[in-house]
Amino acid sequence: MNPQERQQIAQALADWFHANGRDYPWRRTTDPWAILVSEIMLQQTTLPTVLGRYGEWMRRFPTPQDLAAATEDEALRSWEGLGYYRRVRSLRAAAQAIVERHAGVFPTEAADIRALPGIGDYTAGAVLSFAFNKPAPLVDANVARVFARLCNSRTPVDSPAGRREQWRLAEQMLHRTDPRAYNSALMELGQLVCTAGAPQCLLCPVRAWCRAKDKNPAELPVKLPKKQTTALEHWDILHVTKRGILLELQPEGRRHAGLWRLPRRSQEEVQDLEHIADQAYSVTRYRVTRHLHRAAPGTRPRKGESYIPLHGLEQIPMASPDRKIINGLISGSRTR
Numbered sequence: 001m002n003p004q005e006r007q008q009i010a011q012a013l014a015d016w017f018h019a020n021g022r023d024y025p026w027r028r029t030t031d032p033w034a035i036l037v038s039e040i041m042l043q044q045t046t047l048p049t050v051l052g053r054y055g056e057w058m059r060r061f062p063t064p065q066d067l068a069a070a071t072e073d074e075a076l077r078s079w080e081g082l083g084y085y086r087r088v089r090s091l092r093a094a095a096q097a098i099v100e101r102h103a104g105v106f107p108t109e110a111a112d113i114r115a116l117p118g119i120g121d122y123t124a125g126a127v128l129s130f131a132f133n134k135p136a137p138l139v140d141a142n143v144a145r146v147f148a149r150l151c152n153s154r155t156p157v158d159s160p161a162g163r164r165e166q167w168r169l170a171e172q173m174l175h176r177t178d179p180r181a182y183n184s185a186l187m188e189l190g191q192l193v194c195t196a197g198a199p200q201c202l203l204c205p206v207r208a209w210c211r212a213k214d215k216n217p218a219e220l221p222v223k224l225p226k227k228q229t230t231a232l233e234h235w236d237i238l239h240v241t242k243r244g245i246l247l248e249l250q251p252e253g254r255r256h257a258g259l260w261r262l263p264r265r266s267q268e269e270v271q272d273l274e275h276i277a278d279q280a281y282s283v284t285r286y287r288v289t290r291h292l293h294r295a296a297p298g299t300r301p302r303k304g305e306s307y308i309p310l311h312g313l314e315q316i317p318m319a320s321p322d323r324k325i326i327n328g329l330i331s332g333s334r335t336r
């Protein structure tokens with residue numbers, strides 16, 4: 001693809017976005033904090049879920065100062081239901097860095113934005129282009145698919161060589177005068193037109209330049225073979241007393257660090273206990289099955305475990321599967 005073609009593609013995309021771009025709350029603002037929050041939320045949470053939570057979250061933490069001043073518990077609690085809690089910890093760390101290093105003013109330079117905790121190349125590119133209208137490269141899964149098809153590339157997009165190829169192209173394809181619309185268009189084209197299953201090439205604004213349009217573009221992008229799903233199984237107890245429900249605070253180093261979960265026991269320890277329910281859910285490449293048993297009377301808290309009063313459950317941060325199963329079972333639980 002020569003420089004002139006690249007420019008034409010970038011311009012066609014920007015024009016298409018001005019005519020067809022969808023309206024989202026984060027597209028009505030150029031506030032870099034609001035844009036950063038939307039990008040972090042959208043990383044691993046579906047669009048409808050983010051749309052349902054974003055406004056409320058921004059009202060609670062409208063500036064970096066507001067999140068920087070919140071406790072980790074408050075931040076985790078506010079993120080419940082969005083999953084992947086590492087994101088809100090990073091967001092809070094970024095807010096604290098903005099307050100400490102930049103006196104609370106969101107930095108405008110690429111190097112300063114990239115130096116914030118939890119900000120990778122994609123997020124930096126999104127903030128720079130969407131908030132400050134600066135020409136900054138950006139590649140996510142949608143953009144990678146569009147690029148792979150435009151170039152009819154057979155390099156696996158999730159391989160190191162594929163990533164280098166994608167980012168090199170993103171650098172070469174920058175729109176110098178309308179980067180906000182252009183970057184938005186790239187992502188939106190991947191979401192709406194150049195979709196994973198069946199690209200709608202007849203509606204595509206860059207069809208004229210696409211090398212894959214007549215070569216079964218649905219086969220692209222090529223990806224490395226998928227990693228196998230790993231099955232995980234664990235055994236938990238439900239113990240409700242007059243003091244509350246027994247929960248375990250997850251320590252640093254565990255995936256749910258800072259969140260409260262039902263106490264875990266070994267399979268042998270629960271074998272004589274009453275089985276209450278099973279719960280199955282998927283997290284990344286893990287398929288988790290948990291077996292919940294009613295604790296024996298007189299069960300004592302272990303290290304990291306505490307009784308949480310039932311009326312205080314709403315205030316503590318809890319892993320979503322735990323809140324779900326507790327909400328469903330607690331009313332029917334016998335107090336011991």
Ligand code: SF4
Nearest residue numbers: 194199201204210217
């Ligand atoms: Fe994707 Fe088809 Fe457009 Fe090519 S022409 S970029 S395959 S939608």
